[in-house]
Amino acid sequence: MTNNAGASRAARGRRPPQGEPVIDRAFALLTAFTEDRRSLTLAELSRVTGTPPSTTLRLARRLVHWGALERDADGRYVVGLRLWEVASLAPRAHGLRRVALPYMEDLYEATHQHVLLAVRDGTDALLVERLSAHAAIDVLYRVGGRLPLHSTGVGLVLLAHAEPDFQDEVLAQALTHEPEGVPLSSAALRRSLAEIRGTGVAVVNRAEPVPLHAVAAPVRGADGEVVAALSVVVPAGHAEPRVLAPALRATARALSRSLGAVTGPPAPAQGSLLRRR
Template identity: 80%
Template sequence: MTNPPSVSRGRRPAQGAPVIDRAFALLTAFNETRRAMTLAELSRVTDTPPSTTLRLARRLLHLGALERDADGRFVVGLRLWEVASLAPRAHGLRTVALPFMEDLYEATHQHVLFAVLDGMEALLVERLSAREAIDVLYRVGGRLPLHSTGVGLVLLAHAAPDFQEAYLAQPLVHEPEGVPLSSAALRRALAEVRRNGIAVVNRQEPRPLLAAAAPVRGADGDVVAALSVVVPAGHTESRFISPALRATARALSRGLGAPVSAALPPGRFPDRP
């Protein structure tokens, strides 16, 4: 599994940092709540002198990595999307996963999520959603906390032991509820995920929902992604979601070349011919 990065994502580059670090800091300053920024805002958020910010922003505009909106503010450019769409760990998995996700979507008509581990977070690679489905907080390309989401718990439960220890060592708070989570409670939750082969999360804010997630394995048998269904609380019970979710995750794993034994849920055996 992916090891924790040596430098925290989004960390401001030190004074005198290489130009590429400063340019990357400008690009990663954009997020769900900061989709467009003025030059002054970019400078302040990245702690970069205005003159340097202007020079870098102009170059990024020229390369297509940044664009300007109707108000003249800076926004992420399509060139970045074009390049990012070629990332093999996301694009390759997504290509194989989509047909299986569509089957699961037809069975639930809610949200179907597909995520991978990236750094200390889960990265949402794809999401299929019905128009009438409950609102969720995460978008494609967005990041999800490992300790309080279904896909995150699955990915963390099957991560390398040293990764888990590094994650458990940090202060943990359930978001958006703002409720602290002890490392002991998280250890128990991860053990439960490994034992059951599925993670179930019940959330009350901003709207009550239930999320169930299952591991997806690659050709070497290791967990490479997580597949999840999110439904309104009370819409259905996890015991009704789990069989379809398990079967889809197993079929997707086999589609990725996982050995039959690795693709099976705990306690299950290959179907007899």
């Protein structure tokens, strides 16, 4: 009987094969929040995550105590500032953003629209910084948001310089050009990626939800690998991509050199789009 009791205690104390469930459930609560779900009640948290209400309450209280969650004036749960504090320490975002901001500000002053900086994270482009004018056109991108690799300027640059196996994995999917929902052939996308590598820029002309041009260029790190993509997004008719491209390439190269990359001499910016550094 003693042996059976010991075996029972051992079984109860043994961790499940896929990790600690408490941690998994806590992360599930945090990832329940999205752009369209910025605040949730306890019942909604339980339903979205499939976690029992009693467990949801216990975990939510601990997350509030730690600062990962907060309660708003209506008692609903929202993401806490402690998460932002921790996330700001991520070296791929924070260090890159600190070095990139002066260069982004140059492009912002030249265009007074949107300047984006993104890195590849899994199968998405993750926006780590955005400078935007008050009167800039509406875009669907926010800092911390994810962008498709195959239909955005920064995404195409990151995809064009990704590993061949990764490119093949993306190209094997049924892709549509977002947000228009137009089917995109893998052969056409492969040609576009080759052109981006050849010209040094990606150009996306979009008609919806508003007509715009997006021009993006690669940013390289000390090892010469592409670590980010820099982009400007302007309304159609504001500036032609052929005018934006040289300035964007020059700025991306200057930023790359600040990150330790060895690059060729900067190409002169055309016209007065960009002041000289």
